[in-house]
Structures are given as C-alpha cells and as structure tokens.
Amino acid sequence: xxxxxxxxxxxxxxxxxxxxxxxxxxxxxxxxxxxxxxxxxxxxxxxxxxxxxxxxxxxxxxxxxxxxxxxxxxxxxxxxxxxxxxxxxxxxxxxxxxxxxxxxxxxxxxxxxxxxxxxxxxxxxxxxxxxxxxxxxxxxxxxxxxxxxxxxxxxxxxxxxxxxxxxxxxxxxxxxxxxxxxxxxxxxxxxxxxxxxxxxxxxxxxxxxxxxxxxxxxxxxxxxxxxxxxxxxxxxxxxxxxxxxxxxxxxxxxxxxxxxxxxxxxxxxxxxxxxxxxxxxxxxxxxxxxxxxxxxxxxxxxxxxxxxxxxxxxxxxxxxxxxxxxxxxxxxxxxxxxxxxxxxxxxxxxxxxxxxx
Amino acid sequence: xxxxxxxxxxxxxxxxxxxxxxxxxxxxxxxxxxxxxxxxxxxxxxxxxxxxxxxxxxxxxxxxxxxxxxxxxxxxxxxxxxxxxxxxxxxxxxxxxxxxxxxxxxxxxxxxxxxxxxxxxxxxxxxxxxxxxxxxxxxxxxxxxxxxxxxxxxxxxxxxxxxxxxxxxxxxxxxxxxxxxxxxxxxxxxxxxxxxxxxxxxxxxxxxxxxxxxxxxxxxxxxxxxxxxxxxxxxxxxxxxxxxxxxxxxxxxxxxxxxxxxxxxxxxxxxxxxxxxxxxxxxxxxxxxxxxxxxxxxxxxxxxxxxxxxxxxxxxxxxxxxxxxxxxxxxxxxxxxxxxxxxxxxxxxxxxxxxxx
DNA sequence: TTGTATGCGTTATCAT
DNA sequence: ATGATAACGCATACAA
Numbered sequence: 001x002x003x004x005x006x007x008x009x010x011x012x013x014x015x016x017x018x019x020x021x022x023x024x025x026x027x028x029x030x031x032x033x034x035x036x037x038x039x040x041x042x043x044x045x046x047x048x049x050x051x052x053x054x055x056x057x058x059x060x061x062x063x064x065x066x067x068x069x070x071x072x073x074x075x076x077x078x079x080x081x082x083x084x085x086x087x088x089x090x091x092x093x094x095x096x097x098x099x100x101x102x103x104x105x106x107x108x109x110x111x112x113x114x115x116x117x118x119x120x121x122x123x124x125x126x127x128x129x130x131x132x133x134x135x136x137x138x139x140x141x142x143x144x145x146x147x148x149x150x151x152x153x154x155x156x157x158x159x160x161x162x163x164x165x166x167x168x169x170x171x172x173x174x175x176x177x178x179x180x181x182x183x184x185x186x187x188x189x190x191x192x193x194x195x196x197x198x199x200x201x202x203x204x205x206x207x208x209x210x211x212x213x214x215x216x217x218x219x220x221x222x223x224x225x226x227x228x229x230x231x232x233x234x235x236x237x238x239x240x241x242x243x244x245x246x247x248x249x250x251x252x253x254x255x256x257x258x259x260x261x262x263x264x265x266x267x268x269x270x271x272x273x274x275x276x277x278x279x280x281x282x283x284x285x286x287x288x289x290x291x292x293x294x295x296x297x298x299x300x301x302x303x304x305x306x307x308x309x310x311x312x313x314x315x316x317x318x319x320x321x322x323x324x325x326x327x328x329x330x331x332x333x334x335x336x337x338x339x340x341x342x343x344x345x346x347x348x349x350x351x352x353x354x355x356x357x
Numbered sequence: 358x359x360x361x362x363x364x365x366x367x368x369x370x371x372x373x374x375x376x377x378x379x380x381x382x383x384x385x386x387x388x389x390x391x392x393x394x395x396x397x398x399x400x401x402x403x404x405x406x407x408x409x410x411x412x413x414x415x416x417x418x419x420x421x422x423x424x425x426x427x428x429x430x431x432x433x434x435x436x437x438x439x440x441x442x443x444x445x446x447x448x449x450x451x452x453x454x455x456x457x458x459x460x461x462x463x464x465x466x467x468x469x470x471x472x473x474x475x476x477x478x479x480x481x482x483x484x485x486x487x488x489x490x491x492x493x494x495x496x497x498x499x500x501x502x503x504x505x506x507x508x509x510x511x512x513x514x515x516x517x518x519x520x521x522x523x524x525x526x527x528x529x530x531x532x533x534x535x536x537x538x539x540x541x542x543x544x545x546x547x548x549x550x551x552x553x554x555x556x557x558x559x560x561x562x563x564x565x566x567x568x569x570x571x572x573x574x575x576x577x578x579x580x581x582x583x584x585x586x587x588x589x590x591x592x593x594x595x596x597x598x599x600x601x602x603x604x605x606x607x608x609x610x611x612x613x614x615x616x617x618x619x620x621x622x623x624x625x626x627x628x629x630x631x632x633x634x635x636x637x638x639x640x641x642x643x644x645x646x647x648x649x650x651x652x653x654x655x656x657x658x659x660x661x662x663x664x665x666x667x668x669x670x671x672x673x674x675x676x677x678x679x680x681x682x683x684x685x686x687x688x689x690x691x692x693x694x695x696x697x698x699x700x701x702x703x704x705x706x707x708x709x710x711x712x713x714x
Numbered sequence: 715t716t717g718t719a720t721g722c723g724t725t726a727t728c729a730t
Numbered sequence: 731a732t733g734a735t736a737a738c739g740c741a742t743a744c745a746a
Contacts, residue, residue, distance in 0.1 A: 729732105
C-alpha cells in the first residue's frame with residue numbers, strides 16, 4: 001500500500017530525484033549516462049515503480065487525458081467513433097475519458113465540467129446538439145479553451161472561438177443519396193426526420209429536401225421523432241397510417257440514420273409489409289452492424305472509425321482552429337431495389353457504391 | 358490560461374485557503390458559517406473556478422477514476438456493458454477511463470499499466486481472457502491491488518487475490534439454451550465455438566456439450582474461429598461444407614455469441630439458405646441490435662447494461678473480494694423455429710422467454 | 715552530466 | 731470556526 005515513489009527509486013539507485021526523473025522520463029534529450037540510467041531503470045523495475053500520472057500532470061501541465069462525450073455509447077454510430085478515437089489516443093499515449101449524456105443537455109454540461117476539472121488536454125463533443133446551444137455549455141467550453149484546453153466539436157462551425165471542428169457533410173450526403181434513389185426510379189418519399197431541433201438530423205432532412213426539390217419532387221411527409229430505433233419505428237407506423245392510397249406505389253422511407261431505418265423496417269414488418277417490395281427504406285451512416293442486416297440497407301456510408309481517429313488527431317494538434325471535412329459515399333443496396341432495378345430479391349449481397357468525389 | 362486556483366477564490370472572498378477548500382468541498386461536516394460560505398461560493402462563481410481534480414487526487418488519495426478495459430468497444434456486447442458502467446459511474450460522480458485491446462494481451466497490459474499510473478480507484482477487466490493468464494498481467498494487477506486499487510474481473514474466479522468478480526453463468530446459460538432447443542425438437546447441432554482458448558467461449562461450448570450429453574446427443578461438429586461476426590461467418594461456411602448429407606435435416610448452428618450467429622446467418626444466406634427453414638441458428642447475449650434483426654434470433658439473454666452497472670458498483674464497494682453472479686434467460690425466437698413448432702414464418706415478433714430461476 | 719530547490723493546486727493536520 | 735502550513739509525487743530552472 002505504500003506506493004513506491006520516484007524518490008524511492010532514486011534512493012535505491014543512489015542518484016538524485018532529478019536524475020531518476022530524467023531517466024524514467026526522457027522528456028528532453030537530457031539523458032544521463034547510460035551506466036547511471038541503467039541503475040535507475042533496474043531499481044525502478046525491482047521496486048515495481050509506477051509513475052503517478054496525477055503528480056506528473058500537476059508538475060507538467062498536460063494530463064494525457066482526452067475527454068469524449070457522446071449521446072449513447074451503446075449506439076453503433078458512437079461506439080464506432082469512440083473505437084477509432086480510442087485507437088488514435090493509444091497511438092499518442094493518451095487515455096480516453098468517456099461520458100454519455102443520453103441527449104440530456106444537463107448531463108452534457110456536467111460531463112464537460114468534469115473533463116475540465118480533470119484538466120483533460122482536449123474535449124471532444126461527438127454528439128450533435130440543438131440548434132440553440134446552451135449558453136452555459138458555451139461558457140464552460142470558452143473558459144476551458146481559454147485555459148489552454150482544446151475543444152473539438154462535430155458540426156458545421158466551431159461552437160466556441162478557436163475550437164476545432166469535424167464537419168460531416170450531412171447535407172451533401174443526404175442530397176446525394178436521394179438523387180441516387182431518384183435515379184433508380186423512386187418518386188414518392190417520406191422523410192423520417194428525427195428530432196427537429198437536432199442539427200445533424202435537420203441537416204440531413206435539409207439535404208433530402210434539396211435533392212427532391214431539384215428533381216421537382218415534394219416529399220409526401222416529413223415526420224419527426226426520436227433519433228433512435230424507437231423513433232424510426234414510431235415514425236414509420238405513423239407514416240404508414242397517414243399514407244392513405246399512396247400505399248403500394250413504391251413509397252420510399254428516408255430515415256436520417258441507420259438505426260431509425262432499422263426500426264422503421266421492423267415496424268413495416270409488423271404490419272406484414274416487405275422491404276423493398278411494399279416499401280423502400282434508406283438509412284444514413286452505414287453502421288458496421290449493417291453487415292449482417294437483412295434486407296441489405298441502402299445508406300450513406302460514413303467512415304465512422306476514421307472520424308474518431310481524425311477527431312483525436314485534431315484534438316492533439318497544436319494549432320488552433322483546425323477543421324476537417326468528412327466525406328461519405330452513397331451505398332445502394334436491396335432495401336431500395338425497385339422492380340425495374342436489376343436483381344431485386346436475387347443477390348442479397350449486391351451493393352453499388354456511388355462515389356462522391 | 359492563468360487557470361483560476363482556489364487561492365484566488367479565497368483571496369477574493371477574503372478568507373483563507375483552508376476555509377475556501379472547506380466550503381467548495383464539504384468533505385467533512387466542517388461547514389463554515391453560512392455567511393462566509395456564501396461569499397466563497399460567489400467568489401468562485403464570479404471567477405469561474407474549476408477545481409483541479411489532479412491536485413485533489415494528489416492531496417486526497419482517490420482520483421474518482423474508474424478504468425474499464427474491453428476487447429472492442431464497437432462490439433454491441435461491450436458497448437452495452439460500458440453504457441451501463443458509465444451510467445453507474447455518473448451516479449457515483451466518477452469518471453470512466455476506457456481502453457480497447459482488440460484482444461491483444463500486450464495492449465491489455467498497457468491499458469492496465471496506464472490505469473494504474475493514473476491511480477484509477479478501480480480497474481474493471483470486462484473482456485474474457487485466455488485460460489492461461491499472462492503472468493505480467495497478474496503481477497501488474499497484484500501490485501495495483503496491493504496499493505489499494507480495486508480490481509474487478511469477469512470470469513469464474515478472481516484473477517488476483519482480493520479481486521472482485523462478475524460471474525456470468527455462461528455454462529449454465531448455454532446448457533439451458535440447448536435444452537430448450539432439444540425440447541423444441543432439434544437434434545442435430547453444430548457448435549460455432551469461437552476461440553478455443555477464450556474462457557467465455559470455452560464455457561459456453563462446455564455448456565452446450567453438457568446439455569447435449571444429458572440428452573444423449575453428440576454434436577455433429579464443434580468448430581473454432583474468431584469471436585466476432587467474421588468468425589461466425591467463416592465457421593458457418595466451413596460447417597456447411599463439411600455437413601455432407603446431414604444438410605436439410607434440421608441442423609441447428611449454436612454460436613457462442615450473437616454477432617457470430619449473425620455472421621453465420623449471413624453466410625448461410627450467401628449460400629441461398631434460409632433460416633430457420635434450411636437451418637436453425639442460435640446466439641448468445643441478446644445484444645440490443647437484435648431488436649431489429651431478422652430473422653428474430655434465438656439467444657440467451659444477458660442483462661448487459663445491468664452487468665456494467667454491477668461491475669462499477671462492485672468496483673466502488675469498500676469491501677474486498679465481492680462476487681456477483683449474473684443470471685440470464687433463454688429467449689426462443691424464429692431463428693430456431695421447427696416445422697412442428699407453432700407459427701413458424703407467421704408472427705415475426707413471437708418470442709418465448711423461458712425463465713431460469 | 716548531476717544535484718538542489720521550488721512550484722504545481724489541494725487537502726488535511728495542527729494551532730489559534 | 732478559521733487560519734497557517736506541511737504533505738501529496740513529480741518536473742524543471744538553476745546551480746554546481
């Protein structure tokens with residue numbers, strides 16, 4: 001229980017604390033003579049010395065901690081991103097502090113405060129927020145940034161001055177996706193839009209709208225609900241009940257993310273409907289679990305793990321105000337296969353990627 | 358950048374550092390006079406004071422950090438557990454340090470060392486390990502525990518003296534599952550056993566074997582491979598090719614976890630086979646994503662989020678050597694529907710839960 | 715190159 | 731009840 005300290009190591013090696021510190025921690029190229037260094041290392045090994053990161057953090061001014069706040073870690077979208085972030089953090093010998101908020105602004109604020117308290121080197125806000133950002137959040141982040149903390153947010157613009165941003169091209173992606181579907185012959189669209197205030201959801205809806213408008217098409221409906229599978233399920237049920245005589249005319253449900261699309265498909269199935277025969281469905285994100293999902297879901301692929309890695313790189317980068325745009329790819333699969341499109345119901349694995357750039 | 362310190366707050370409030378500390382941090386019921394306390398609080402608020410958790414950790418001897426190491430955070434099994442853990446940690450005003458290892462023993466060791474270095478109050482090893490535990494891991498954990506750190510491992514017995522353990526009844530669960538399937542009329546089983554060295558996988562295989570043996574049945578095959586969807590996919594392909602004339606006789610594939618089962622079903626589908634008509638498939642865990650998975654997958658339900666919560670509770674509990682057993686439930690769904698079993702292919706949502714206790 | 719001494723921000727022990 | 735002050739474990743500017 002008397003955790004061995006660096007002084008103990010120094011004593012055993014017969015050197016000063018400073019020397020021991022330099023050996024164990026070649027912060028600069030101030031490496032002592034190899035003979036001495038070896039003695040210190042041996043002493044440390046024999047004593048089972050484990051540096052106290054807290055004390056180091058206090059003495060230096062960097063903790064090696066990266067805070068990541070997500071809405072729901074159990075959501076494949078976030079868990080993939082966090083996976084990438086964790087990977088990149090390891091590359092940089094940093095540790096990941098994780099917080100989930102369940103989309104609660106209060107919890108998000110608490111998480112940021114906690115990370116600031118731990119003097120995390122950077123805070124990454126991976127979850128999208130409402131259009132109106134909580135002023136308290138801005139205040140907390142501003143203070144954090146003023147004290148040297150790096151802030152990375154997902155969105156279109158920095159939430160506080162100097163913040164870095166990961167911009168996922170949601171609007172463009174949604175537009176590309178709907179254009180590809182129109183090209184496939186789809187004409188009647190229902191948008192499962194998620195929460196109306198959530199920026200990510202709103203941007204995707206906006207992209208869908210823009211693509212439709214360009215083709216002179218008006219969406220049959222634009223519904224709002226939860227950003228999770230339940231939201232997709234409920235919205236789909238709602239949509240179908242309101243569809244009236246448009247049912248069966250090749251309606252396509254456009255969900256603003258994959259889990260919503262999956263919930264929607266489950267809802268349709270509960271109605272005895274088949275996808276894509278009775279209705280087409282498309283999602284967004286291309287979460288890894290789609291790999292084993294049937295019907296193969298048409299979606300807009302985002303490099304989730306890569307996004308996490310980039311977020312951490314951005315967070316660790318010395319210069320302020322960095323900005324990384326994330327592009328995606330339209331992935332057409334069976335869930336939006338039309339009668340005219342080749343191979344409906346035959347090859348389950350068929351998959352056509354339409355490049356973006 | 359000149360982060361405001363407690364001294365600054367004290368100065369502005371016109372009190373001593375000690376008093377300010379007592380106010381901001383009612384560690385004991387040594388609360389100063391309310392009049393003074395209010396002044397301090399106001400000063401802190403005005404200055405935007407944020408306590409330095411690192412310094413606090415150094416002065417107290419607790420960091421409020423809980424380290425969790427998993428194999429792959431993107432795996433729904435782990436992300437659900439981590440979600441529960443994170444939730445419980447928040448309840449206890451603790452922060453979660455997350456590390457992923459990709460099943461690499463070296464990475465696991467590094468993660469434990471890092472957590473120990475940060476003086477995490479507890480380290481939770483949520484991922485199963487090989488039967489032969491790396492002695493270096495044991496050494497690191499022992500030292501950590503000796504220094505007052507709490508260790509929680511998932512498995513059947515503590516990996517180091519005094520460690521707490523979360524015991525998931527894998528063997529019992531697997532046995533119950535296979536018994537239920539036998540009762541449903543299934544007779545020909547192929548076990549998709551995952552990595553032969555992994556304790557969790559081995560225990561489940563053992564449970565399957567035990568259940569089969571009790572019914573006088575010998576498994577057609579027991580295959581080994583990865584513990585992920587790819588492992589399930591590959592094993593299923595392998596199994597089918599070796600099945601010879603037993604194909605089509607109502608074979609049931611028993612996977613040691615859900616993602617493997619999903620991979621297996623995808624593999625069968627690529628062969629033009631239908632589940633459960635051409636083959637039955639069962640998984641293990643009941644990951645949340647199964648909610649929208651088709652065919653509805655028979656599995657053994659584990660309270661994943663609850664497990665995460667319990668792990669943290671155990672980690673935070675003062676007494677050493679705690680032990681929590683996790684029970685589960687057999688959940689029979691369409692993926693193992695037999696011709697004789699009612700409602701095959703009709704009600705997709707039918708689901709029968711067979712209690713365990 | 716190596717050692718000495720100071721600071722990092724708090725908590726806690728002691729007086730007062 | 732409140733205020734000095736000594737840890738807490740380490741890094742580093744400065745001195746040797």
